[in-house]
Amino acid sequence: xxxxxxxxxxxxxxxxxxxxxxxxxxxxxxxxxxxxxxxxxxxxxxxxxxxxxxxxxxxxxxxxxxxxxxxxxxxxxxxxxxxxxxxxxxxxxxxxxxxxxxxx
Amino acid sequence: xxxxxxxxxxxxxxxxxxxxxxxxxxxxxxxxxxxxxxxxxxxxxxxxxxxxxxxxxxxxxxxxxxxxxxxxxxxxxxxxxxxxxxxxxxxxxxxxxxxxxxxxxxxxxxxxxxxxxxxxxxxxxxxxxxxxxxxxxxxxxxxxxxxxxxxxxxxxxxxxxxxxxxxxxxxxxxxxxxxxxxxxxxxxxxxxxxxxxxxxxxxxxxxxxxxxxxxxxxxxxxxxxxxxxxxxxxxxxxxxxxxxxxxxxxxxxxxxxxxxxxxxxxxxxxxxxxxxxxxxxxxxxxxxxxxxxxxxxxxxxxxxxxxxxxxxxxxxxxxxxxxxxxxxxxxxxxxxxxxxxxxxxxxxxxxxxxxxxxxxxxxxxxxxxxxxxxxxxxxxxxxxxxxxxxxxxxxxxxxxxxxxxxxxxxxxxxxxxxxxxxxxxxxxxxxxxxxxxxxxxxxxxxxxxxxxxxxxxxxxxxxxxxxxxxxxxxxxxxxxxxxxxxxxxxxxxxxxxxxxxxxxxxxxxxxxxxxxxxxxxxxxxxxxxxxxxxxxxxxxxxxxxxxxxxxxxxxxxxx
Numbered sequence: 144x145x146x147x148x149x150x151x152x153x154x155x156x157x158x159x160x161x162x163x164x165x166x167x168x169x170x171x172x173x174x175x176x177x178x179x180x181x182x183x184x185x186x187x188x189x190x191x192x193x194x195x196x197x198x199x200x201x202x203x204x205x206x207x208x209x210x211x212x213x214x215x216x217x218x219x220x221x222x223x224x225x226x227x228x229x230x231x232x233x234x235x236x237x238x239x240x241x242x243x244x245x246x247x
Numbered sequence: 248x249x250x251x252x253x254x255x256x257x258x259x260x261x262x263x264x265x266x267x268x269x270x271x272x273x274x275x276x277x278x279x280x281x282x283x284x285x286x287x288x289x290x291x292x293x294x295x296x297x298x299x300x301x302x303x304x305x306x307x308x309x310x311x312x313x314x315x316x317x318x319x320x321x322x323x324x325x326x327x328x329x330x331x332x333x334x335x336x337x338x339x340x341x342x343x344x345x346x347x348x349x350x351x352x353x354x355x356x357x358x359x360x361x362x363x364x365x366x367x368x369x370x371x372x373x374x375x376x377x378x379x380x381x382x383x384x385x386x387x388x389x390x391x392x393x394x395x396x397x398x399x400x401x402x403x404x405x406x407x408x409x410x411x412x413x414x415x416x417x418x419x420x421x422x423x424x425x426x427x428x429x430x431x432x433x434x435x436x437x438x439x440x441x442x443x444x445x446x447x448x449x450x451x452x453x454x455x456x457x458x459x460x461x462x463x464x465x466x467x468x469x470x471x472x473x474x475x476x477x478x479x480x481x482x483x484x485x486x487x488x489x490x491x492x493x494x495x496x497x498x499x500x501x502x503x504x505x506x507x508x509x510x511x512x513x514x515x516x517x518x519x520x521x522x523x524x525x526x527x528x529x530x531x532x533x534x535x536x537x538x539x540x541x542x543x544x545x546x547x548x549x550x551x552x553x554x555x556x557x558x559x560x561x562x563x564x565x566x567x568x569x570x571x572x573x574x575x576x577x578x579x580x581x582x583x584x585x586x587x588x589x590x591x592x593x594x595x596x597x598x599x600x601x602x603x604x605x606x607x608x609x610x611x612x613x614x615x616x617x618x619x620x621x622x623x624x625x626x627x628x629x630x631x632x633x634x635x636x637x638x639x640x641x642x643x644x645x646x647x648x649x650x651x652x653x654x655x656x657x658x659x660x661x662x663x664x665x666x667x668x669x670x671x672x673x674x675x676x677x678x679x680x681x682x683x684x685x686x687x688x689x690x691x692x693x694x695x696x697x698x699x700x701x702x703x704x705x706x707x708x709x710x711x712x713x714x715x716x717x718x719x720x721x722x723x724x725x726x727x728x729x730x731x732x733x734x735x736x737x738x739x740x741x742x743x744x745x746x747x748x749x750x751x752x753x754x755x756x757x758x759x760x761x762x763x764x765x766x767x768x769x770x771x772x773x774x775x776x777x778x779x780x781x782x783x784x785x786x787x788x789x790x791x792x793x794x795x796x797x798x799x800x801x802x803x804x805x806x
């Protein structure tokens with residue numbers, strides 16, 4: 144390392160690593176996980192709402208809070224799954240990857 | 248001063264199998280994300296910065312979630328129970344302007360220069376001394392704060408679920424360790440995004456039911472105005488200079504100390520936050536990261552403030568000797584009082600997730616700084632990239648173990664948040680001075696960075712531990728003292744930097760490309776990605792929109 148660790152060193156090093164990076168190609172889409180988890184939670188909590196006892200409802204100020212929260216979570220989960228379905232991630236354009244590889 | 252260890256015994260939640268099922272599912276998903284993200288880690292850039300490839304909405308939500316740890320949630324509810332609507336200052340003036348400034352002004356330099364960490368930027372702009380000092384300070388701060396999260400988690404879990412403290416520490420430490428060593432930053436960020444939604448699903452029912460219990464906003468407002476005075480329900484009431492208010496701060500220290508120095512220091516130079524933006528896929532996405540985060544930030548204040556205010560109505564003596572409940576107990580108390588099994592499980596999960604995310608954000612930024620800034624540049628240089636990935640995994644484990652050790656340092660502060668802010672004022676504020684002067688004044692010399700950092704940190708510590716704690720000047724509260732320490736650190740850092748710059752050589756102009764305002768680097772010249780021209784993706788519009796919205800939110804609370 145010279146006296147100045149310069150901007151150009153970092154640019155070169157990081158650009159090189161970015162060329163070899165596997166995240167863009169291999170990392171899964173988080174929308175699937177959020178959607179899946181919230182659908183599961185939504186179903187569980189909604190069922191708890193349908194089977195709520197009077198004590199549960201009294202505790203929550205007369206609101207069937209499990210039912211409403213469950214439906215809300217279900218809606219969020221479905222939203223993420225629909226979004227994933229409608230707008231899947233485009234795979235990275237192959238020419239960019241090839242270009243980076245050639246530069247190494 | 249009350250140690251936070253004494254969460255009231257009556258807070259034990261009536262959890263059942265349903266709640267534990269919900270919690271169990273979450274832990275499985277957390278580990279699953281770690282394993283699934285593992286195959287995407289090929290280079291050190293993948294491990295530490297997600298290969299700079301994530302979309303803006305993911306990094307934006309992770310940016311806000313990294314801040315929305317459980318210490319923030321419980322601490323801000325505590326603040327509200329203690330100080331009332333003044334809490335809004337930590338959001339509308341104490342966050343939004345700084346987040347917008349980060350996105351619009353600073354991000355082109357951070358992202359465009361392709362640095363992997365905040366200290367690395369200091370290495371480019373200043374010299375090795377400034378770099379090493381800031382890396383070391385940041386590494387210590389990150390471990391301390393991770394320890395605070397872990398300790399707070401242990402005492403809350405002990406009170407709510409009855410688990411012994413060491414069980415909670417081992418379980419949470421194990422899961423954080425596992426998912427970060429497996430998947431690196433991608434796994435931390437994905438878990439933060441998930442945690443963001445779970446914590447909302449926990450806080451919304453608590454706030455809605457809490458409001459219903461005290462007769463809606465009007466009932467809340469009337470009741471607190473009667474018991475705590477009219478200023479308790481306003482943002483600015485009683486903050487005139489010389490007038491007395493429970494916060495111990497006036498409008499000037501709020502605007503300068505919290506709104507400018509503390510907030511800009513935290514949001515623009517705290518690497519645990521900035522790292523999320525640096526992992527975005529292009530410059531536009533990096534700029535939008537803090538801007539997308541700003542919109543939820545404006546409204547989250549209601550979800551932490553309302554439970555705090557409701558608790559102040561239901562338990563009028565909260566936080567005083569007349570009650571077993573501490574300010575920090577506000578949200579756990581409402582969970583216990585209002586939530587039936589089911590939603591209760593969601594709330595417990597959200598709280599645990601928020602503790603783990605708060606810890607993970609610090610651990611994932613610590614391992615990056617320790618590996619790329621300290622180890623790879625000064626200790627073991629020039630090895631193969633695979634070596635640094637392995638080392639990053641090892642240092643993650645060491646970091647988690649060290650934060651277990653630091654957890655016990657947190658035990659002597661009553662209000663977790665003021666402890667954190669004390670630390671931030673010592674570490675982040677001087678860093679912000681050095682950044683802002685180095686970025687906007689070309690003449691700033693290489694040597695001045697180190698001296699500015701050192702002087703600022705020392706001044707903030709002297710102000711807090713000597714002048715305030717020894718009672719040399721009288722400041723009514725810890726929070727008020729934090730604001731003053733921050734201003735002292737800022738002024739001392741700035742004066743020393745300017746003085747040192749005038750007597751030492753400036754950095755040659757050709758070495759400053761892309762590092763000071765008015766220059767550009769190759770990284771800033773990249774063409775926008777397709778679709779980024781859409782009006783709703785324009786950084787300027789998003790940023791100014793957030794500022795105007797935050798200012799508008801003050802209006803109903805100012806009179």
